[in-house]
Amino acid sequence: MTEPLLAVRGLRKRFGGLVATDGVDLDVAEGETLAVIGPNGAGKTTLIAQLSGDLAPDAGTIRFAGAEVTALPAATRSHRGLARSFQITSIFREFTALDNVALAVQAHAGHSFHFWRRAREERALREPAQAVLAQVGLAARADVQAGALAHGEQRQLEIAMALATHPRLLLLDEPVAGMGIDESQRMVQLLRTLRGRHTILLIEHDMDAVFALADRISVMVYGRVIATGTPEAIRANAEVRRAYLGEEAPA
């Protein structure tokens, strides 16, 4: 059996008295979409932050693409092929949508110690950026200041920035959070086009989105993964229903 693209073992993170990540084991195979669900405060975003390198775990290992990345900073992981989107929209608000994506392209197009040539006139940066914007459905909004985009468009822009780094694994932190029905349907549609082409680890509250996208689902409660399985198995799992879907256990 080949090694999974992402293999997490015994990951622990403690904030004072709160154990946010409590011995998490997780595998994501190349090409699959794994959804991590769980109630608020279950430690899902903390998990993503450790995978992306924004937060250092207290214990445990993260292996990605056959090498250990546990101690690598976020920027280095990006170059290994990890890309994340943020739960709370994280974009360059003062820059245009195209600038935002072009910056992501630039990060992977050699060093940036160029002091003379106008970055906005570099076709090697602008053309790939424009193509990715088109892919997420923002081609017509390229020159709009990112801070002035609608909420749903900003979420699409986040995905575009992640895609522009040519990731092997996309870490998506609640991509449809805070969206209206139309917007979230459009986002699910977009994520569906990425499925299979990219390996995806998806954190999401919206169960429609999860069941529409996930190949497998892991359920997190109080920092632990209590169950992993196919969507059907998770739907049927009594422990999951009790802990997460809010059903009372039969007396």
Place this chain on the structure above:
Amino acid sequence: MHARALTLAAGFVALALVPPVAALLNQPFYLDLVRRIMIFAIAAVSLDLILGFGGMVSFGHAAYLGIGAYAVAIPAFYGIHSGFVQWPLAVGLSGLVALLIGTVSLRTSGVYFIMITLAFAQMLYYLGISINAWGADDGMRLARRSQFAGGLDLGNATVFYYVVLGLLVLLLWLGHRLIHARFGMVIRAAKSNEPRMRAVGFATFRYKLAAFVLAGAVCGLAGALLTNQTEYLTPSYMHWTRSGDIMVMVILGGMGTLFGPVLGAFVFLLLEDVLAAWTTHWQAVLGPLLVLIVLYARRGLWGLMPGSRDD
């Protein structure tokens, strides 16, 4: 573009005309004053590179002003008057010190960064006032301005004026290229959202450090000019109030704009010059002005100029 080009052209023509007009009016004092202002404008532009564009609130920028000044005065004290030695030394030494200070302080952010940069500058200030051989807190006179054999005679007030103007214009031109090049995009985006920069794959530290070193080196040049201007060296160039002055120039003129700090230097130093003649409490006027600017003009005075939105 059109309005801005006109604003800038008017500004530079006015600056270029100062020497003949001052000569016509027989008021060499104005030549001296505007030259001094332009030297501080160079320092303010260099600070704005890291403060306004890079979001690094350095409260110790006057340290490099002092290092540049010492790099001219100390060789001169030992009989080395060549500007070809002094000026590269000023730039190189300031850049080197900025590299050391930046390597330490850029590991912090927010208030800690402000305090550490301030602390380093004050350390250098106290070093300056404690070295008796080089004038301690009295400072020392510069026997002669930097000599450029076979070239420019800075002893000539007008020549020195155009050298400073030329350096200011050169700096603004290079700065304009830099902020729109890849490097500039990186430091500006890092100011906007640094976690996002790391997430897309930028090791931001090295770019911020490079900007910090560049800013220090340019301010070192301003220090070399300043000590030539005053023909005097004093450690008070490095005092924290001087760092504050330069920062006020940047904020007044417009943080994150290229020409704002130049405007800020003019307004600040002209106000000082005019008001200080009336009252020693001239900062009582400056203070409220600064508050109004910060509250109501996000891009400072430059933001109120025609065409300023284009850059």
